[in-house]
Amino acid sequence: MPDTGFNDDATDRRLRLLIGLVVVLGLGASAAWAQQAYLHPGAVPPPGLLVLLGGTVIAAYRLRVTVRVRSGREGLAWDEIPALVGLMLIPAPWMVLCATISVLALKIWDRQGIRKTVFAAAKQALTVSAAGAVFAAFGVRPDLDQPHVPVLAVITGLVVFTLVDQLVFLPVLATDNRTSILSVARRSWIGKVIGFLGELGACLLALWVLTSHANVLLLLVVPLVVACMQLWQSRSSRTREEREAWQRLAKATDELNAVDLTQVLHSAATRAAQIFRAAEAAIDLTATGPGRTVRATEEQVLADGPLSVAPVQAGDTSVDLIAHDGGVRVGVLRLRFGGAVRLTEVEEYKLRTFASAVCTAIRNAQAYAELARIAAENAYAAAHDPLTGLANRRQFYEHAELLCHDAAPDGLVALMIIDLNHFKEVNDTLGHAAGDDVLREVARRLSEAAAPGDLVARLGGDEFAVLLTGLPTPALANHRAGTMLAALEPGIEVEGMLITVEAAGGIALAAGTGSVEELMRRADIAMYQAKRAGEPTMAYTHARDTADVERLMLTGDLRRAVDRQEFTVDFQPIVDLGSGEVISAEALARWHHPGQGNLDPVQFLETVERSGQLPAFADAVLDQSLVAMRTWREAGFDLPVAVNVSPRSLLDPDFPAAVLSRLERHEVPADRLVLELAETLTISQLDVVARVLAELRDAGVRLAVDDFGTGVSSLSVLSRIPVHQLKIDQEFVATVETSAEAAAVIRTTVDLARNLHLTVVAEGVESEPQRRALWELGCLAGQGHLFARPLSAARFLGTLQRGSAGRPGALAAALHDAGSVVRMPVRRSSGAGRSSLPHLPA
Missing domain, CATH: 3.30.70.270 (Reverse transcriptase/Diguanylate cyclase domain)
Structure with a gap:
């Protein structure tokens, strides 16, 4: 009987009860035959014959086909043959005694332990007693000289012997392996049937020799038949076992193709116990996290929890789970057989193959889990505010x-x-x-x-x-x-x-x-x-x-306005204050409303921002601006265009991609586009805006702060957003001649821009005195009605071509004589017009 060393207390108690029952039954059977011998004494068999029969029992017990089971190896013995032959020749009590003592001596010699020794001896006593009872029921009287045994008695005795052997052994083996009796009985049943037939043939051959007065030397054929059957059964059993093991390995490998780590570990542990007939299999996962141990038998998972490496016991076999990509040690696969079990070379190869598949499956499951974790984090980040964790x-x-x-x-x-x-x-x-x-x-x-x-x-x-x-x-x-x-x-x-x-x-x-x-x-x-x-x-x-009824009407008209392209863009030139030349333009949106006429941004921009049409509106303005830029460039005027951007657009993470895709579509270099940001952006908005604008700025898009100086966060904007240009609000420009405070603000802004290597544009320049005052304060560029009102793209191009005083691209006379100011070289296209704002002097 296998002794695993793995059994829990409940299993061990059941085993002790079963073994005790077998021992009691064996003692009872032996006592019954002893009483029979005492009441009906007969001739004592020759000692030499008893020794011969005992040696034959021992040899048959040794000559067995072994098959790997969970707790060791299950043997298919041939001890039925000498027992039945002995019952034909000597009285049953002596045969029971001879067989029991022989098995007892063999187990003691092999040092199998008290439990196995007592169980084997008691089982032998029961089986031989059962066969002896069958012979007695058929009236068989053993005789050395003229034995007479009916064939039916031999067949029935062999059947009863085998049935008792299985009835005694199967419950103990099933309890020890914590499985069902049916599962144990079905294991290698074909080999058992063939073995039974071989034993029957050997017994009938021995009966023929003994009853037909044939040459007694023919009995020597019986061991040869048994040996041949044993060799054939051993080879067929091992072949079948190997085939089934490889089939189980292939099936287990298919089951490991899972993405859930728990499923992989549970499947690997149970399949390992099944493939290698181990009492228990364990996987210690050590590669990531705090560690994890999964223990399982062939039928069920016993434990799944924190890493807990059990002490090494006799019969334990372990193999490292090492990944092929980089040699990372994922963990250890441990098998426990409950005794000293030596794996064959083929079994060791299968174990390494299975361990490699388990390691690959674990790594794949871990990679999938990591991808799922990253996807979940990205999904969470896309839907939640990073600062507070609330929904965004x-x-x-x-x-x-x-x-x-x-x-x-x-x-x-x-x-x-x-x-x-x-x-x-x-x-x-x-x-x-x-x-x-x-x-x-x-x-x-x-x-x-x-x-x-x-x-x-x-x-x-x-x-x-x-x-x-x-x-x-x-x-x-x-x-x-x-x-x-x-x-x-x-x-x-x-x-x-x-x-x-x-x-x-x-x-x-x-x-x-x-x-x-x-x-x-x-x-x-x-x-x-x-x-x-x-x-x-x-x-x-x-x-x-x-919001009055008119605004509500505008809200309802927005979708139609976008679909029918009622939004148009006018352009106001930005001029070099010193030379009067146009150096860029600002795009100003207009709404040609069919019922209310032309509306400027003051009348509709807030309504657009509060609606769901802001992205479509922004796209329409940007598209028209880029088309105008390309048209002017083809006419010889390569001018940047500044486009106003709503703060709500800057809070949209898809805004940079939309801008860059339109630049690519219209074949306009990114540095030709200037995005004007409202200086009134709040500090809290800058956290989001800075991240959105970083992508645009890295692509080459230039940034400007509009209405600089009117908000309360001017310096905060400059410290958080790396811009290229400042635009002075027209409130300061209007009083630059009469207000020392306004002049001081402009001078300070110009100095700040010079130190930060930024350009400055003054808005709302209405008169020559304002132009000259701004020039003297160091402001080099401006825009306003002095030079031109907002114009359509076509009229803007015509104005550039006409110029002023025969100077194409100029809208005002120069404030200085030619050559009195040395200017930094700027890029020109094939025609007139400057490529960028003038550089501030160092």
Whole structure:
């Protein structure tokens, strides 16, 4: 009986009970035959014959076909033949005694242990006793001189002997291997049937020799027949075992083609135990993470947890799992047989092959898991704000679209936009790190105060949005909004200071808005009304909507305007103040509305920004600007064009790709395009804008800050965004002659630009005195009605070609004589016109 050393307490108890039962039955059978011999004494068999029969039993026990099983090797013995032959020649009690003592001596000699020795002896006593009982039932009287045994008795005795042997052995083997009796019985059943037939033939041959008075030397043929059968069965069993093992290996390799690491480890462990007939297989994963151990038998996974290397025991076999790509050691595959088992050369090759497949499968599963993790991180990053972890604008819009267009059976949906009051002071006073801490704390409090199902998002900067869902009545929106803003009232400790955060919220119901853009607009209006009124929250009402019916009509006309190309672009020249030559142009969008006439950006830009048509509008303006640039260049005027960019466009991560694709389509060099940024960008917006503009700037697109000096974050813009050009607001240009403060601002801006190697353009130049004053202050370029009003692309080209005073490309007389100013060389195309703004002197 196998002794694995692996059995748990419950299994070991069952084994002891089964073995005890067999021993008791064996002792009982032996005692019964002993009593029979005592009551009916007969002639004592010759000692030499007993020794011969005992030696034959030992030889038959030794001559066995072994097949690998979990806990060692299962033997197919031939001891039935000497037992049945002996029962034909000597009384059953003596044969039982002879066979039992022979097996007992053999097990003691092999040092098999008490449990195996006692079990084998008891099993032998039971099987021989059962065969002896069959012979007694058939009335067989053993006789050395004239034995007479019916053939049916021999066949029945052999069947009973085999059945008892299996009935005794199979439950013990199944319990020891923690498997079913049926599973053990089906193993090598073909070989068992063939072996039974061979034993039957050998027994019948011996019976014929003994009963037909043939030459007794013919009995020597029986061992030869047994030996031949044993060799044939041994080879066929090993061949079948090898074939099945390779089939199991191929099937296991196919199962390892999985992407889930747990599935790979569980399959590899169970298949390893099955392929190599091990009592248990374990995989210690050590390549990544804290480590992991998976233990399994052929039927089930026993454990899957943290790395736990069991102490090495006799019979353990292990092989390293080493990847072929770089020799990385992934882990160790361990097999435990429960005894001293030596693998054959073929088995070792199979083990290395299987280990290589397991290692490859583990590496593939780990790579897939890493890719899945990266994909999940990217998906999360695309939908969440990196600073606060809240949903970002994109995720918010997608979620809001679903709620606004799908009927919500569980209640109304409302939107609340929250803007922090005086948040800029935190950044300016304590720095951006402190401001980030405040935003994170605000995000945490809003998330905790939100009701289940609500979505809290950060739209950008210090602006948050909350989708309030499941509202039974509109009035409950105000209550929920007030509760969320009340969560912001407790002070926030930042760098040892207690900061009080105040916020204003605007609420708009989704019902009847028609689009997310309109819902956002209404909530935005309500939020600004709350700020002006000094209230924490305010709900949108149509009566207080500052956007009149005309603006609402414009919102509805936007899609049509984009489709019908009602947006056009005019161009205002930018002139070298010293020479009067045109050096670039600024693109100014116009809307040729069929009902309201020509509209300038002041009248419609805010409406466009609040709608979903901003990307289409921006694309239309950029396309027309690039077409004009290419037309002028073909006519001999290679002029850069400045295009205004909405802050909302800069918050779109797809904006750089759209710009660069249009430059490539129109074959315009990237450095010919100047993007004008609103100087009123908030500090909080700069975090996102800087990342978006970096891609454009790296591609060669030039950047300019429009209306420089009018906002409160001028230096912050310059420190965060590496621009190329500053544009002085016309407010300072208008009073440059009469206001010392305006002149000081312009002079300071020019000095700042010179130190930062930037160019400067003055906007709104209306008169010659203004032009001369700007020139004297060091400003080298300007634009305004003094030179030209905004013109269509065709009229702009005609103006360039006509020029001023016979000078194509010039729109004003020079302020200095030719040669009195030395200018840096600039690139020209084949015709007139300069390629860039004049360089500031060093």
